[in-house]
Amino acid sequence: MKKHISCLALLNLTIICMGLTSTISAQTEGLTLVRVEFWQPKESGADYWVRIKEDGLSGIEISGANKTKAWVSTASGAVQKPVAYVSGCKPRIGACFKQLGEDIEETACGDSTDPNAPPSANYSKFYVRGKVVDQGGQPTGMSLPAKQVVKAVADGVYEYVAESTTTAFSKGKVRYIDKFRVKWEWSYSLSPTATWLEAGISENRLYVTHKKPISPTPYFYTCLHLGCSEANNMTQESSVMSKIYNQFATKCVKRVDDADCLKYWGSPEWTRENRDLKHLLENASGDKYEDGRCGAWAVFIDSVLAVQGLKGNQVNAIAYDPANADGTIGVFDDNLKETFLSKASQFFNNVTLLPPLNDPVNPTNLPMDNLYSINHLPGEGVRLLFHGRIASPIGGGPTKLLIVSQFFVKNWDFSAGEQKFYAVLPQGLPLEIKAPNGTIVQTIHGADTGGEPAQGNPDPTSNFDDHVLYKYGSKYYDPSYGSGPFTDKASWVMGSLSAYGTLLTYVNTLGFPNSIVWVYQKTKTSNTETIKFTIK
Amino acid sequence: MKLKFFVWIFIFLNPCLTSAQDTIYQKTTNTFVAVVVTKGHHLLFMLNYKGITYDSIMRYDYGAYYKARIKDIEIANDHYYVFYESVDWFGFVVFKLDSDQWTHVMGGPLRYLARSSAKVEAKIEEGGIIKLYETEQGETQAKTTTYLLDFVNKVISKQSDK
Secondary structure, X not given: OHHHHHHHHHHHHHHHHHHHHHHHHHHHHOEEEEEEEEEOOOOOHHHHEOOEEOOOOOOOEOOOOOEEEEEEEEOOEEEEOOEEEEOOOOXXXXXXXXXXXXXOOHHHHOOOOOOOOOOOOOEEEEEEEEEEEOOOOOEEEEXXXXXXXXXXXXXXXXXXXXXXXXXXXXXXXXXXXXEEEEEEEEEOOOOOOOOOEEEEEEEEEEEEXXXXXXXXXXXXXXXXXXXXXXXXXXXXXXXXXXXXXXXXHOOOOEOOOOOOEXXXXXXXXXXXXXXXXXXXXXXXXXXXXXEEOHHHHHHHHHHHHHHOOOOOEEEEEEEOEOOOOOOOOOEOOHHHHHHHHHHHHHHHOOOOOOOOOOOOOOOOOOOEOOHHHOOOOOOOOOOEEEOEEEEOOOOOOOOEEEEEEEEEEOOEOOOOOOOEEEEEEEOOOEEEEEOOOOOEEEEEEEEEOOOOOEOOXXXXXXXXXXXXXXXXXXXXXXXXXXXXXXXXXXXXXHHHEEEEEEEEEEEOOOOOEEEEEEEEEEOOHHHHHHEEEEEO | OHHHHHHHXXXXXXXXXXXXXXXXXXXXXXXXXXXXXXXXXXXXXXXXXXXXXXXXXXXXXXXXOOOEEEEEEEEEXXXXXXXXXXXXXXXXXXXXXXXXXXXXXXXXXXXXXXXXXXXXXXXXXXXXXXXXXXXXXOOOOOEEEEEEEEOOOOEEEEEXXX
């Protein structure tokens, strides 16, 4: 009996010693994670790989055409990049390791092996597997299968050739995972009893879109982030749209990882030039960017939705008659034009401020605010410029005077009535209209009572020739103001506009331009057809 | 930013600016001049004494309302030409400096920008001609338009378009 006990003790000691030897061996010879790359999915390919580019003017692509270095170990810490897939696919992930204790940088990993290429025969003695874990380190159920890693060109460097995860992202479900963590482990064996030791944990942002993006081209990072973060866990298209627009409705939409609200007409002297989404999403210092017009905001929401595979349309809104112009502006018809010119002549005294019109409907001597009609300003006499142009109607015919219409976004005080002139100034502020000799011809008053709060701007510019909205499904959205959805055009008009009319410019005796509006009609339910919607 | 801050401080500490009646031209420091134009609203320029370009704010009495920025300042014929640009207009103002006192000479709108993306620049040429150079987005060829500025008659007339 004693002999048996002694033998068992010796056996145990031997096992313990073997274990110690194994552990020591692992600690001196193990693998350490250097780089993790995410690849486009194996089965669904490029259609399920969402490309990302930097916000703003640079537009530099963050993701690669088919793979992204999402996590790289450096001397100063890990460098991370976001990756994005379409729901329903299995992400494909590869990794590079170095032998424990080796002083090797990521560049030694070289180009990773194309997982679509025939398998390498240059296998090492190491096996690697990955487990996707949550923030508490608990497995999520998604993993990367264990397999033998191959030797890289450089000594002491090993590659886990990209492999699809064991499970797919849930079909249709939007995901935003701020820290997508993969716990990497290595072993000498695939045996069920093999010891697996940790090689490192990679961590990067991962996005899953609702459906395939409308276009395979790269999308601005903010467009991806905004859609996925707001619609996280949503599975229905209507919910995705609703959640995303809720963020626009806050009137404080931010770039990814930025604290400032993007603006609508935030700095008008700059906004004028900011016509594109790239300007709206540019974060250069100063007031010039992170700012856009209605067109840029419509493109913004269109792009956010497009990443999720949702498609709507931009809608151009103008007042009055588009048929007589070039289709992009609204103009007065002949009757309204004659009424307006007559009122203007009476009000501003046609002897001193504008010339007697040589034709009551199509005067050729009417000064206009386009480049070719401001001769003799700011000379004696003429001091009013009309908002118009000389052009041929669509479909041909003789040239004629076009008075370009405007509409006035809330809020204005037009209580003096319709067919009246008001200054584009704060409510009540007087604007004296003077003849060249200094005599006051008329005094009109400011009518702006504070704009309708819009994106990042409580009081934006509020008189326009046109406006760009967004139509999704059967409803209209106004992303510039974060308003809507509106069930129809009339709802948008009544909820957004104060009146229709046109613009004039009065050049004062010192030569400074002052804006004046002529209100033809205030908006009411009976005249909402004044606004024409055109699907872009 | 510091410049803007300075001017705001200046506005709030100088009630004479906001209660201005009709036209006042006032040199405010050795470095800046504030130009207050017409009662009810004013145009405020931050004008570097040496005529170098700086940002500007055009605003009315009741807070920020209408902004413009100085695009360029040129000195010609002993006059300072300040070209500004707002959302609506590219225009200019001409000042003269006599014995440390700024005098407004004339000004006017030159190009209605119509919220377009047009980029407009102006140069003063011999004989007081203002020449506009305009580039529309997407066009590589600059359009030029010249204006004759006559100090005596205070008339600008368009000379030619190319």
